[in-house]
Amino acid sequence: MTLRILILLGALSAFGPLAIDLYLPAFPALAQAFGTDIEHVQLTLAAYFVGLAIGQLIYGPLIDRFGRRGPLLIGVVLFSLSSLACALVPDLDWMVAARFIQALGGCVGMVAARTVVRDLCDPTTTAKVFSQLVLVMGVAPILAPVLGGVLLAAFGWPSMFIVLALFGSVCGLAVWRWLPETYPADMPRRPLGGALANYGRLLRDSSFVGNALAGGFAMGGMFAYIAGSPFVYIELYEVSTQHYAWLFGLNAAGFILLAQVNAALMRLRGPQFWLMRWVWVHFASGMALLAVALAQPAALWPLLLPLFCSIASLGCIMPNATACALARHGANAGSASALLGSLQFSIAAVTSAMVGALHDGSSVPLAGVIAVCALLALALTVWTASRD
Known part of the structure; x- marks a missing residue:
């Protein structure tokens, strides 16, 4: 895989x-x-998470039937247009709808990126490449809140969505110019009519489901953090928007660093081995975070260390869980990638909504959701390993 394609896949995943x-x-x-x-x-x-979950189920069969490039270009155009619509909405209801459509377009980048990697790599190399993609796409959560804060101060919130529209347009041109079709030439195209049956077969595969859900609950904890951190940081502990961006970026940097450690570890053992080890670190961090939150500290700093460890450990969990889930499904990589993403973002939609639903004016709902997600990720990893 060339560096150009790796960077492009990282941008699409971002x-x-x-x-x-x-x-x-x-x-x-x-x-x-x-x-x-x-x-x-x-x-x-x-709404964005729900759109990601539904959209991936749609794109999976399309990518297996028509190849990778065509559906990818269509989705990128939809993402760019709906991003522009977000900048022009008159009220919150329209914003929710526009965000849902934006996700329907944007999710194709994640499905296609995972599928292209599976087309070109074996399982161990896949885990390594996914870790490298985290480095490329991981710049986004570090820079995005900082850039968002600058745009908000200088031009107001609509400018953020205009930037997203421009980013989508640039990625679409790059796909059209540089991304080759990677659908294996010797593999028959999957008919659209068999999509539901194909998803059914995947759901009966305990290794796929267990690894996908383990990664999904780990991801659910991360998106609970994303949903709840603006309140905890900015309102509860009165952190400025600029400092919030830097704290958010620090956790993202930990995520990226551990992903690169994971890529190096692939030279020693396979993804299943390291998934089992790192999910315990994630669990311990989640329990520590909940214990600190229940103590309701007057300062923010006691929460920062367990939160950092919890988010950083995902850099080792998510690439390995993804590689293990897709390992047996090269013949239907698009559908497997789509169902994987749909399961994971369905969980993310629920966990992010739960943080708001359980809101009590403290950091406990955020920490509690992360801790429960870590427990479920651990249980599913252990269960899946016992059956393989």
Whole structure:
């Protein structure tokens, strides 16, 4: 795989992080603009997760039937147009709808990126490449809140979505110019009519389901953090939007660093071995975070260390869980990738909504959701390993 393709796949995978993280500093501004509160603004985040979950199920069969490039170009155009619509919405209801459509377009980048990697790599190399993609796409959650804060201060919140529209347009041109079709020439195209049956076969594969859900609950904890951190940092502990961006970026940097450690570890043992080890680190961090939150410290700093360890450990968990889930499904990589992403973002939609639903004016709902997700990720990893 060439460096150009790796960077492009990273950019496509970054549609999700960018569309999520860029506008996080604007939650208070959006609440003021639409005459509501941050808990209701969180609905725009939940709508995006729902769109990601549904959209991936649609693109999977299309990618297996028509190849990787065509559906990818269509989705990128939809992402760019709906991003522009987000900048022009008159109220919160329209914003929720536009965010849902934006996700329907943007999710194709994640499905296609995972599928192209599976087309070109064996399972161990796949885990290594996914870790490298984290390095490329991981710049997004570090820079996005910082850029979002700058755009918010200089031009207002609509400018964030205009930037997303421009980013999508540039990626679409790059796909059209540089990304080859990677669908294996010797593999028959999957008929669209068999999509549901194909998903059914995948759901009966305990290794696929167990690894996908383990990664999904780990991801669910991360998106609970994304949904709840603006309140905890900015409102509860009165961190400025600029400092919030740097704290958010610090956790993202830990995620990237551990992903690169994971890529190096692939030279020693396979992804299943390391998944089992790192999921215990994630679990311990989640329990520690909940214990600190229940103590309701007067300062933010006691929460930062367990939160950092929890988010950073995902850099080792998510690439390995993805590689293990897709390992046996090269013949239907598009559908497997789509169902994987749909399961994971369905969980993310629920966990992000739960943080808002359980809101009690403290950090306990955020920490509690992360801890429960870590427990479920651990249980599923152990269960899957016992059956393999």
